[in-house]
Amino acid sequence: MRGVVALEQTVLGYASAPRTATVLRYGSLYGPRTGRMAPAGASPLHVDDAASAALLAVQRQVTGxxxxxxxxxxxxTEKAKRILGWQPRSHHIP
Structure with a gap:
C-alpha cells in the first residue's frame, strides 16, 4: 500500500501551473476484454465507465x-461526481 501512496504522491508532485496531475483509483474492472463479464468484488467498475472517467479527467484538467x-x-465516488462530472452507468448483466 505504501508503494501506491508513494506513486500517487509522485504523480501529484508534477502538478504546477499550467500542468495538472490526476490519479484515478479504479475499482475491479469488468466488461469486454477484461476476462470478467459481470461485476465482482467490493468495488466493481465497468470498462466503459473507466474510459468515461479518464476522458472527463483529461477534459476537466483538474489535479487530485x-x-x-x-x-x-x-x-x-462523490468527489469524482462533483468535480469531474462523472456518473457510472448500470452495466449489470442479469
Missing part, C-alpha cells in the same frame, strides 16, 4: 485523486 467505481458502501 478520484475514486472511480460503481456506487457502494465501500468507496466514496
Amino acid at each position: 485523486i478520484f475514486n472511480i467505481a460503481e456506487d457502494n458502501a465501500e468507496v466514496s
